[in-house]
Amino acid sequence: MKMLMRKIYLLCFLFLLNGLSAQKKDKLYPITIYEKVWSEKNSETRLKLIKSIWLEDSTFEDPSASVKGITAFNNVINEFYKKNPDVVLTSGSKVIKDNYVTWEWKITDSKSNVIMTGRDFARLNGKGQVSKIIGFWDKEVSVSEADNLKKLESDNFNVVAQYFECLFKTKDFIKMSTLIEDGAVYNQAEGLPYGGTYKGFSEWTKMFTKSAEFSSFEIEKEPVYFSDASKNEVIIYFTIKSTAKKSGKSISMPISEHFDLKNGKIVAIRAFYFDTKQFAEFLKSRK
Known part of the structure; x- marks a missing residue:
């Protein structure tokens, strides 16, 4: 009986494994x-x-x-x-x-x-x-160049991860300021109530404050990070849950953010919303 049950468990495990492989x-x-x-x-x-x-x-x-x-x-x-x-x-x-x-x-x-x-x-x-x-x-790179790029990629990844943590979780704007280069540029979609181009961290904080007047944000899906060290660029994909201050309604919105870095600091961010028009209308809605 025990032998039979072991065989059944093994068959179930193999079936599950094959199913996961097929899904992939x-x-x-x-x-x-x-x-x-x-x-x-x-x-x-x-x-x-x-x-x-x-x-x-x-x-x-x-x-x-x-x-x-x-x-x-x-x-x-x-x-x-x-x-x-x-x-x-x-x-x-x-x-x-x-x-x-x-x-x-x-x-x-x-x-x-x-x-x-x-x-x-x-x-x-x-x-x-x-x-x-x-x-x-x-370009084709030598082993030593590849090692340098790998380290740079890791460093850039860590800077962006710290920025994300400061903005959405710890709300530590003092630490965040140390990650931002003087005169860094943040581009938000023009269709948003807080859309536009913001230069310098003090302007960034004004944008963050203005966005908070329209909605509260929480992370619904943690970011996926992609990095290209040869261009000093990091891209993250994540999903936020936003609750509008005017209507009280909530919406989930996938977002990608493109980071440009230089000497270990962020010099530019470009934010892309899955549906900017829908998100802008949601923030402005009173019902």
């Missing part, structure tokens, strides 16, 4: 198609692939382009192959966390010489489609 593979499906999209040189065939994972509000951004929609994304790849007709694209293993995926890639010529390397970050919508791709380009 299913989540990677749009990324698999995305990679096929980049390898497909025929525009019409590629367009059909794009339509299966891309929406009209899906966005692609890298140092060469910033576009939204299916046709615009296909045109980016058309232009890429006009300039690089014989290249081969390959990619590394994927790291998945919630609906975010990141992986490294490289581009080689017909003689297998490396032309460019980089890293992509993808946000998925949970329905088999891609909401956003951000691509970073890197």
